[in-house]
Amino acid sequence: MGHEIMTTTETTTPTSLQPLDETGRAVLFTEARTANSFAPTPVGDEELSQIWDLAKWAPTAANFQPLRVLYVRPGEGRDRLVAHMSDGNKAKTASAPAVAVLAVDTAFHEHVPDLLPFRPELKDVLAADDEMRETSGMFNATLQAGYFILSVRAHGLAAGPMKGYDSAGVDAEFFPDGRWRTILIVNIGHPGENPWFGRLPRLDESDVVRWA
């Protein structure tokens, strides 16, 4: 998959190649926090749609876009989900006015002819190669999950990502046909009472960055 696959006949001119100001950086990164409790303030379906509509623009390999989103609202759906959360996460999800169950579409390659029209044959390459399909699906869906969290923040909402749940239970409950597989659950809403844990340290540049 070289650069040639990115050649298209369409040309678009980016209008926004400029640095995000300090406020924007604070909203997305430096002051954004992981919420552990939520206020009852509702989050509307329109707002939830917009979160996806923004996140979808961030890049994936060969434009695969394998992430899928199930929005769960308060009521019967949320009760069904809470039952599969680990004990430490149950109260968090029970207080969230919206929850996104992020999943990978294990048959994401079906969309390749539409998403990558100049390499439609990649669909068959992926269909024939289980390892490539699974690795690529998981990697790119996980990347998109990160974009999704940032999009929640970009909408002025707090996200609470969680890996602590019974994946087999969530999949059986919400995706019984087996095509979507849960990768991350994200509580979404306005922060509630005592929503933050203490800020944990981040690694120093010297531990993380090398130069060549």
Ligand SMILES: Cc1cc2nc3c(=O)[nH]c(=O)nc-3n(C[C@H](O)[C@H](O)[C@H](O)COP(=O)(O)O)c2cc1C
């Ligand atoms: C992939 C992922 C899985 C996480 N799983 C859980 C979880 O199961 N339960 C929980 O309480 N927090 C969970 N967290 C929250 C992290 O502990 C938290 O985002 C991190 O410590 C940073 O906190 P901060 O944004 O307030 O600085 C998870 C976060 C991520 C990104």
